[in-house]
Amino acid sequence: MRFLSLLFPFFTFAALAAEPLALTPATLLADPANDPVWRDLLAQLAPNKTRQSKFEERRFFPFRKDPVVLTGEIRIVPELGLSLRYLTPEARVMIVDSKGLLMRDEVGRDREPPNDSRAQAATSALVRVLRFDLAGLQKDFAVHGRRDGAAWTLAFVSRDPAFANLLGTLTVSGENQNLLSIEMTKSPTQRIEIAIRDTVEDVLFTGDTLKRFFR
Amino acid sequence: MDNAALRLRRFARLALIAFAAGCAIWLLRLDHARKISTNVLDLIPAAEQTPELGIVRGFTAGAQARVMLFALGEPRAPERPPLAAAEAFAAGLKNSAAFEQVIVMGDPAAQNELGRQIFEHRFEWLLPAWLAAREREFARTGGAREKFSSWLAGRVAADLEAFLSRPEAAAMQELIPRDPLLLVPALVDRVRLLAASGGGAEGHALVWALIKGSPFAEEGQAPVFTAIERTMARVSTEYSGVELRWSGVNRFAAASRSRIEAEVGLLNVCSIVAVLGISCLLVRRIFKLLHLVPIILLSIAGAWTVSTLLFDRLHILVVVIGSLLSGVAIDYGFYLYMQPSLRPDEPYPEKLRRLLKPLLASCLTTVIGFSLLLFSDLPLIRQIGVFVSAGLICALGAAMLYFAQLERPLLEGRSPGGLAGGGRGARWAVRGLAVLAVLVALFGPLRLQWRDDVRELDLPSPELHANDAAVRGWFGESAQRSIYLTHGATLAEARARLEAFHAALNQSAPGVAAASTGVLLPTEEDWRAQPERTAALVTFAGDLRAALAQRGFTAEAFEPFFANWERARVRAPVETYPKLAADLDQALAGPLALLSNTRAAPFWFLTVFDQPATGELPAALHTIGLNQLQSLNELFTRYRWSALRLSLIGLGLVIASVFVIYPPRRGLRIAVIPAGSCFLVFGVFGLTGQTLNLFHLLGAFLGVCLSHNYAIFSSDSAATGSAPPVPVRLSALSTAVSFGVLGFSRIPVIHALGLTVALIVVVALAIVELEPLAHGEKR
Numbered sequence: 001m002r003f004l005s006l007l008f009p010f011f012t013f014a015a016l017a018a019e020p021l022a023l024t025p026a027t028l029l030a031d032p033a034n035d036p037v038w039r040d041l042l043a044q045l046a047p048n049k050t051r052q053s054k055f056e057e058r059r060f061f062p063f064r065k066d067p068v069v070l071t072g073e074i075r076i077v078p079e080l081g082l083s084l085r086y087l088t089p090e091a092r093v094m095i096v097d098s099k100g101l102l103m104r105d106e107v108g109r110d111r112e113p114p115n116d117s118r119a120q121a122a123t124s125a126l127v128r129v130l131r132f133d134l135a136g137l138q139k140d141f142a143v144h145g146r147r148d149g150a151a152w153t154l155a156f157v158s159r160d161p162a163f164a165n166l167l168g169t170l171t172v173s174g175e176n177q178n179l180l181s182i183e184m185t186k187s188p189t190q191r192i193e194i195a196i197r198d199t200v201e202d203v204l205f206t207g208d209t210l211k212r213f214f215r
Numbered sequence: 216m217d218n219a220a221l222r223l224r225r226f227a228r229l230a231l232i233a234f235a236a237g238c239a240i241w242l243l244r245l246d247h248a249r250k251i252s253t254n255v256l257d258l259i260p261a262a263e264q265t266p267e268l269g270i271v272r273g274f275t276a277g278a279q280a281r282v283m284l285f286a287l288g289e290p291r292a293p294e295r296p297p298l299a300a301a302e303a304f305a306a307g308l309k310n311s312a313a314f315e316q317v318i319v320m321g322d323p324a325a326q327n328e329l330g331r332q333i334f335e336h337r338f339e340w341l342l343p344a345w346l347a348a349r350e351r352e353f354a355r356t357g358g359a360r361e362k363f364s365s366w367l368a369g370r371v372a373a374d375l376e377a378f379l380s381r382p383e384a385a386a387m388q389e390l391i392p393r394d395p396l397l398l399v400p401a402l403v404d405r406v407r408l409l410a411a412s413g414g415g416a417e418g419h420a421l422v423w424a425l426i427k428g429s430p431f432a433e434e435g436q437a438p439v440f441t442a443i444e445r446t447m448a449r450v451s452t453e454y455s456g457v458e459l460r461w462s463g464v465n466r467f468a469a470a471s472r473s474r475i476e477a478e479v480g481l482l483n484v485c486s487i488v489a490v491l492g493i494s495c496l497l498v499r500r501i502f503k504l505l506h507l508v509p510i511i512l513l514s515i516a517g518a519w520t521v522s523t524l525l526f527d528r529l530h531i532l533v534v535v536i537g538s539l540l541s542g543v544a545i546d547y548g549f550y551l552y553m554q555p556s557l558r559p560d561e562p563y564p565e566k567l568r569r570l571l572k573p574l575l576a577s578c579l580t581t582v583i584g585f586s587l588l589l590f591s592d593l594p595l596i597r598q599i600g601v602f603v604s605a606g607l608i609c610a611l612g613a614a615m616l617y618f619a620q621l622e623r624p625l626l627e628g629r630s631p632g633g634l635a636g637g638g639r640g641a642r643w644a645v646r647g648l649a650v651l652a653v654l655v656a657l658f659g660p661l662r663l664q665w666r667d668d669v670r671e672l673d674l675p676s677p678e679l680h681a682n683d684a685a686v687r688g689w690f691g692e693s694a695q696r697s698i699y700l701t702h703g704a705t706l707a708e709a710r711a712r713l714e715a716f717h718a719a720l721n722q723s724a725p726g727v728a729a730a731s732t733g734v735l736l737p738t739e740e741d742w743r744a745q746p747e748r749t750a751a752l753v754t755f756a757g758d759l760r761a762a763l764a765q766r767g768f769t770a771e772a773f774e775p776f777f778a779n780w781e782r783a784r785v786r787a788p789v790e791t792y793p794k795l796a797a798d799l800d801q802a803l804a805g806p807l808a809l810l811s812n813t814r815a816a817p818f819w820f821l822t823v824f825d826q827p828a829t830g831e832l833p834a835a836l837h838t839i840g841l842n843q844l845q846s847l848n849e850l851f852t853r854y855r856w857s858a859l860r861l862s863l864i865g866l867g868l869v870i871a872s873v874f875v876i877y878p879p880r881r882g883l884r885i886a887v888i889p890a891g892s893c894f895l896v897f898g899v900f901g902l903t904g905q906t907l908n909l910f911h912l913l914g915a916f917l918g919v920c921l922s923h924n925y926a927i928f929s930s931d932s933a934a935t936g937s938a939p940p941v942p943v944r945l946s947a948l949s950t951a952v953s954f955g956v957l958g959f960s961r962i963p964v965i966h967a968l969g970l971t972v973a974l975i976v977v978v979a980l981a982i983v984e985l986e987p988l989a990h991g992e993k994r
Contacts (some may be wrong), residue, residue, distance in 0.1 A: 049249075061379060061388050065773035068379045089380045097293050099417070103382060109726065111407070192385060 021171060032154075033135040038145060041152060044177035045132040053075040053199040055084070062189035074196065074215050077205065082130050083213040095215050096127055102215055105126040111199045129156060129170060150175045220562060227619035231513070234613075238516040245523060248433060249633045252528045271704055279432050279809050281315070283439070283463035284405040285422040286689045289653035291419040291456050296429035300454035301420030307446030313426055318805040320690070325805065326368070327589045333735065333803035334390070334399055338657055340799060341398040343737035343745040350748065363751075371396055372766040374677055378699075385774040393775045395763070408696070408730035410809065416689045419460075423806050430465035437792035439465060462683040470676055472531070475962065479535055482956055482965070489952035497945045498625040507548040508615045514544035517609025522602045526594075533598040536913070544610030545949065547574055548922050549942040551614050551628040569624060572876070576612045581920040584865035588858070588916075599913065623969055629940030645989045652895050657900020664906045665855065697828035698841040702819040703847040706796055707739035712837045714738050716822065724826060732810045733820035735800045736799055739792045756780060758940055798895045821946060855909040862916045866890065869923060888926035889919040892978040896971065907967070914968040918975030921950055925976075929983045947980040 021027060039215045053074045058067040072086040081097025093104040103111040120160040128136050134143060137156060144155040156166040168186035172179060178199055185191040205213075274280060274821045287304060289297045301319050306836025318325060333340065349370065377396050380383055382389075387400050428434030436585050459704025494501055496528045501909070522529055539642050549573070556566055559596065585607070618624040669944040700717050703709030713733045737745070756777050789795045793952050797815040803810075811820045821841065828840040870890070874882040901909060925947050929939040 052393070059379065059385060061391075063388075063392050063769050064379070065767050065769060068384075070380055086380075089377075092382075093380060105726075111728070190385075190388060204682075 005143060020167045021144060021146055021155045023144050023155060023157065023169070023174075027146055027155075029145045031138070032143050033138065034147060037147060038134075041147075041177070042132050042134055045174075045179065048078055049201050050078070050203045050205060051199055051201050053196045053203075055194050055196050057086075057192065057194045060189060060191045060193075062187075066178065072199065075203075075209075076130075077214060080210065080214040081127070082087045092212055096130070097125065097215055098150070104140060108212075128171065155175075220564075224619055229618050231509075231613065231620075234609075235513060235516065238513075238520045240523070241520050241606075242516065247520075250523055250529060251534065252431070252530050269815055270700060272697050272937060278425060280811065281426045281428075282465045282806070283424045283426060283461060283465070284686050284690055285424065285443075285461045286416070286419040287422070287450075287457050287459055287688050288419045289454075289457050290416075296420040296453060297457045297942065298420045299753040300450055300457040301422050303453060304424050304446055304459070305424075306448045307449055308422075308442060311438075311442035311446070311689055313428065313435075313442045314424055315427045316407070316423075316805060317422045317707070320423055326725045329804070329982055331398075331640060331800060333402065336798065336802070337394065337398045338779070338786075339471060339795065339981055340737065342396070342749075343404055343741040344734070344785070345396060345398055345401070346748050346973075347741040347744065364753070364755045365758045365762075367752070368755060370763040371489055371759055372762035372768070373904055375768070392687060392772045393779065395759070395773055395776055402734065405728070405734055406730045406732065408728050409732065409810065411783060414816040419689050421690055423751065426463070426465065430463060431468050436465045436469045440469070441462075445481040458687050460682060461710075462686040467676070467679060467683075469561055470679055471581060472678070475531065475535065476961060478960060478965075482960055485956045486953040488897065490949045492738040493948045493952055494799045495947065497628050497685050497941060497948070499629060503552075503626050506552065506617070510617055511544050511609060513613035513617075514610035517613075517924065518602045518606030521605035521609075523599060525601055526598055529598055530595055532595060532964070535965065536599055536602075544606055545579065546921070546928075546942075547611045547614040547947045548617075548927055549626075549946045550574065551618050552624055552629050553940070553942040553945070555625055562625070564620075567615060567619075567918070572928065573927045574611060574615075576873070576876045577924045578607055580923060582607050583872060584862075584869045584920055585866040587861050587868065591861055592857055593738045596861075596913070603917075611618050628876055628945060639943070642988060645985050648985075649989060652891070655898035656894035657898070659844065660894060662901035662904075663897060664901075666906050666908060671956075695827055697823070697824045697826060699822045699832075699838050700819050700841045701733075701822065701836070701838040702817050703837065704816055704818075706793060706813055707819045709733075710736055710738050711740070713820045713822070716832075716836045716838045719833075720822075720824060724824075725866070729822055730820040731805055731820050732803060733822070735797055736813070742788070743797060747911070748790055750799045752784070766940045771929060774851075812908065855912060858909060862912060864917060865916070871921075871922075873927075877930070881934065885926040885930060888979055888982050889922040889975075892922045892982065893919050895978050899974070908964075910964040910967040911971045914971030915975060918966070918972040918979075921947075921976050922979030925979050925983055933983070933986055936987045937985065939980075944980070944985055947983075951976045951980070 002125070011196060029038065051074070055072055055074050057070040057072075059070070060067045069088075072084060072085055075085070077083075081095060084094040084096075086092045086094070091106040092124075095102040095104065101112070107113070123189055137143065137191065140160070141156040144157070146153045149209045150172070152175070153171060155172075156170040158167055164178045168184050168191070171183040171185070173183075174180040180196055182194045183191065184194070276798050285301075285304065287301045288298075288299050289295070298319070305317045305319045308314045349367055350363070352370075353366055355719055356366070372395075374397060378387075378397055378400065380444050383400065385401070390399060414751055426435050426439050428438070429790070430436070430437075443461065445461075451457060491501070493503055493508045498504060522533070549566070551570060554566065555569055557569070582604045585600045585604045588596050591597050591600070604807075647676075700714065701709060701713045701714050703824070710733060713731060717731070720727070760773075760777075761771060765771045789798065793813075800808070800811075800813050812818055821839075832840070871885040873885045876882070877885060896918070897907075898914065899951070925939070925943045928943045928946075951973050954969045954973035958964050958973055960969060
């Protein structure tokens with residue numbers, strides 16, 4: 001029973017847009033950070049500029065016929081991390097940064113997840129994935145990738161079987177330097193997909209916005 | 216020497232030897248480690264009337280005081296907690312005989328075990344409160360009783376649907392088919408404050424440990440520190456660069472003891488040097504002062520013996536404060552030793568008889584005053600009262616017997632002369648000064664500010680406190696959160712009060728998290744009502760299937776729940792309420808086990824509230840903010856007033872006894888000098904904005920008793936308008952410098968005592984010296 005250790009599964013993402021990446025030895029990337037096919041793309045994807053996008057998250061549960069749909073906005077500030085602002089069905093903010101995860105409700109009350117070693121490791125993995133810090137990720141994850149013209153897909157599978165079972169496969173995909181989807185798949189009936197659209201780069205966030213949506 | 220004198224000398228010698236031997240045998244056989252306490256809470260009465268403080272006091276004897284916190288960090292990789300190093304460190308400590316429990320915080324195995332236990336017992340521990348709350352909600356709708364099952368099913372399905380959009384839903388998805396009532400997810404949400412947050416640890420891996428020995432005893436200090444040092448040395452070889460920060464009560468206790476010992480040692484040396492300096496000025500043959508040493512030693516030995524005979528445990532502060540007794544004890548020796556004989560052949564018994572009245576008046580009135588402290592509620596004050604009273608009686612007895620040994624006991628002093636005989640201007644200046652002093656003494660005390668802080672009993676250690684705050688911060692303690700303790704005489708009462716307290720919190724600050732392990736235990740009322748409530752829900756399973764399907768769920772996925780539900784409905788409840796609590800208690804381990812006491816009275820539960828503490832709570836909630844220091848400060852304030860009352864009564868008795876012994880005019884003078892000195896010093900404190908505490912008050916009491924001696928011993932000289940005798944000057948100046956040295960102590964209470972006594976003594980001496988000048992009489 002994974003109980004208290006699973007309190008805060010904030011890395012709840014799964015793929016939407018691209019064709020699912022079948023994980024085979026052929027798709028395994030031995031050293032993506034230094035692979036000439038990936039190196040330039042990864043450099044472009046690394047969050048060196050502020051971004052704001054809209055997203056739609058669809059959560060699939062094995063005991064529910066239809067997915068639960070959540071919508072909101074994503075903000076990325078390289079120095080501060082990532083902020084997911086859920087707008088529907090409930091207003092809520094989730095912040096992912098170097099300190100870990102933080103939930104903030106609509107009246108601004110913060111809620112931190114407990115100090116669970118696996119949750120910490122998972123958070124750390126998510127932060128590195130969203131920074132496209134492949135050099136760091138390679139130590140703990142097997143990285144698979146596929147490029148098809150401008151479209152690309154990267155998938156991450158933990159090298160620790162227990163952790164892989166907990167986290168599933170984390171897949172990110174996009175076109176050119178645009179991230180279009182994030183997916184976390186444990187099984188066909190247990191997955192979460194986030195579709196990202198309307199990305200605006202080099203957004204100038206006001207102090208109030210930074211205070212409201214980041215730690 | 217005639218036979219009578221020889222017999223007297225022999226008797227005196229035998230009496231002194233017998234007394235010294237008795238004290239030595241008793242004191243050498245004592246278990247000093249057990250007899251002398253460094254625990255601040257030992258200063259509070261064992262049967263403290265306030266139950267909350269009794270509980271807090273119990274914490275020091277309980278496991279709470281044996282907790283140690285460790286944080287391992289890797290400065291080169293601050294984003295990743297060094298978990299492997301923490302596990303190795305914890306394994307090392309577990310192998311040490313000094314540790315009882317060691318837990319790596321966030322350890323999935325421990326969390327999973329607790330999670331498994333809670334999940335398995337969810338129908339016994341969580342369902343009663345959940346069902347009772349739903350019943351109350353339904354009652355507010357005004358619906359008919361037979362509609363409850365379908366209403367409840369609809370409510371469950373709606374709550375479940377809403378829950379799926381929450382972040383934790385994905386993690387709970389394997390759990391939900393067996394727990395659609397969300398008993399466990401709701402509990403997790405309610406108690407989340409009890410877990411240290413990952414973000415708050417700032418890249419540290421945290422280890423919680425419980426030591427076996429008392430943190431206030433040697434067994435809980437040196438062996439523990441050695442184990443930590445050795446284990447960390449081994450861990451560092453494998454995980455280089457990992458740094459350890461740690462804290463625990465034992466660290467403070469050990470540091471406090473060594474600092475106090477060093478401080479007291481230094482102060483004593485400075486004090487002796489200062490007294491010797493004064494003696495050089497006022498005594499002709501200084502080596503003869505050695506004759507006073509046995510008197511002081513016998514006085515202190517007597518005080519120790521009587522105190523340890525009467526009290527089971529003595530606090531170290533009594534010893535420290537009691538050692539100041541030498542300042543008073545030496546007075547009788549000075550007075551006896553420095554009084555010249557009336558004629559060259561005056562025998563010692565005759566001289567003693569002549570001096571007995573002032574000696575007895577001085578000693579017995581002081582003893583009467585200090586004996587009153589025996590009626591204090593505070594053990595510290597009672598112990599000081601006994602220590603000083605016994606010491607003074609021993610000092611007088613030892614002085615009288617010791618000088619009977621000497622052929623011609625006389626310590627010749629140097630008298631620099633008095634201040635009388637000054638001109639008219641000087642006389643009026645002194646009178647003006649006296650008027651000013653009276654005004655200050657009358658009105659200054661009205662501006663006094665009092666504040667008692669239990670931390671003043673200790674030598675401040677800013678580095679240790681800063682380290683402790685940092686480590687506790689990583690473990691989740693924050694000034695933004697408050698901790699409350701709810702108690703009751705019975706388990707059911709304590710749990711019911713916890714329920715009322717949480718309801719009050721929810722009403723005053725809706726939505727603010729309040730976590731307690733107590734919520735795992737239903738109230739006795741809900742627990743007793745549970746079988747009847749579930750038995751009445753005959754159609755609930757069917758109703759819920761329909762409601763789930765209606766909300767888009769696949770009802771078949773919840774079959775594991777329905778099977779458990781039917782079993783739970785017919786299962787016999789746990790035999791008794793205490794048995795239910797005992798089962799829960801067994802499931803809780805590590806830090807969670809210390810957040811409640813469900814085993815024996817007084818029963819209590821802690822609540823962590825996600826807001827800083829506010830004002831005092833209504834008494835009806837039977838809950839206090841667990842700001843331990845604040846609680847103790849209030850306690851000390853209460854005891855200060857008790858001590859003040861007793862001191863004033865003591866002072867009244869001392870003054871009354873003076874009037875019994877001396878004629879009214881002389882008695883008035885003897886009474887006014889100490890009382891006036893005390894009020895003048897407090898007046899100066901008031902006008903200069905000093906904040907006083909219990910120990911200024913104790914110092915004042917000591918100062919009054921000392922100046923009372925000077926007033927008595929200078930009584931004859933004052934009557935003739937001559938300068939005070941040398942013993943009074945020597946004694947007052949020695950006391951002033953030795954207590955003045957204590958005024959430089961970094962231990963706030965010693966500083967308060969030293970400063971107060973020194974000032975009162977200086978003022979009393981000044982009055983005695985200026986008295987003839989003010990009267991305008993010639994020497």
